[in-house]
Amino acid sequence: MTETKQKYLILVGDGMGDEPQEVLDGKTPLEAAHTPNMDRLASCGLLGMTETIAADQEPGSDVANMTILGYDPKKFHTGRAPLEAASMDVKLGPEDVAYRCNLVTLREETAGEYVLADYSAGHITSEESRQLVRTLQENLGNREVCFYAGVSYRHLMVWHRGESDVKITPPHDVTGETVAQYWRVYDEVPLLKSLVQEAMGILAQHPINRQRQAQGLAPANAIWLWGQGRRPEMPTLQELYGITGVAISAVDLIMGLGTCAGLQKVAVEGATGYLDTNYQGKVDAAKKALAEKDLVFLHVEAPDEVSHEGRLDLKLQAIEAFDEQVVGPLLEAGGQIQPLRLLLITDHLTPIRSRTHARGLVPFVIADLPLGEQQCSRSFCERSGRHSNMLVKPGFSLMEAFIRGSLRSGGVQ
Helix, strand or coil, X not given: CCCCCCEEEEEEECCCECCCEHXXXXXXXXHHCCCHXXXXXXXXXXXXXXXXXXXXXXXXXXXXXXXXXXXXXXXXXXXCHHHHHHHCCCCCCCCEEXXXXXXXXXXXXXXXXXXXXXXXXXXXXXHHHHHHHHHHHHHHCCCCEEEEEEECCXXXXXXXXXXXXXXXXXXXXXXXXXXXXXXXXXXXXXXXXXXXXXXXXXXXXXXXXXXXXXXXXXXXXXXXXXXXXXXXXXXCHXXXXXCCEEEECCCXXXXXXXXXXXXXXXXXXXXXXXXXXCHHHHHHHHHHHHHHCCEEEEEECHHHHHHHCCCHHHHHHHHHHHHHHHHHHHHHHHCCCCCEEEEEECCCECCCCCCCCECCCEEEEEEEXXXXXXXXXXXXXXXXXXXXXXXXXXXXXXXXXXXXXXCCCCCCC
């Protein structure tokens, strides 16, 4: 009899981790949200905590998700933007440096003094942003610099023979602050300073922005260049574990990381990276992929996005939508896909208080499906994870333990 090959499903709720909230009686959003499906997993599976971002690493989704996939960021991380380039099929040469190019909204407080009003330009649509990026390429692109359109406010700039040793603060860490103090770093790199300044003039006059302002929407009136790096060299999951798989996400960063890991990209129509994303489409894509491949890495961005906005009400909504519309249906489908092992995890903390990514242990649970009939006795949250007596550190060792089925009580440390 031919042995059925093990299948693997990784579900990532981006930025679900947080701090206790006074208005939630000292509970975190994960603890307070209604999440019966994640709680069932926590009760029936192996629950623990892991460190996805080490103390000496920059807190970000690039580092955290690379860790979840089993890669040591100290060895393989070169920057956020080159991972996004891989997703967008932008081929980087050995002398190319990719920069993340956010479309942002600046508000002029006094003459020449600008505040970052919105790091996402009001979550501008991809259709609108493509036109803006096309105009930037037509006006600023040349043999040295090229602009590439991505999704919503997230885009890419590639600088041939460019500089990569520039420390630039991510725009989502700057909301509500004057930009001058953060843009001084561009003074050290004249080309970047010129691009940022010229882009402001071009975008301010663009018909798309005039139309958005007439509708009361945030204009995408500036760019923010950051997250730069050269192309990474990583072994694939096929080379490491002999498995094939797919990545499902609305975010180029995750899709690019998956590409570098040898995972096939699965584009889902209507996947936005926000609360209005196509959850059903992602679930359907995951079910189809599990029938054909060994592993599915499914990522949902919405909890992180609303955390950057400082919206506790929307974070609870995003967590509950993830539980109801992603985790629940896939738990049900897991009964028909056997043997199937599931890893549920949040990649990092995104506290409502600070509106940005933070280091700290995050909860995870590993379970073999279908689950038993055990009643829910604990929830999937930071508190339960701490009480579980399971710690996996370094975090990148979790992936191998998940694949090998080698994790036991006490964890790996």
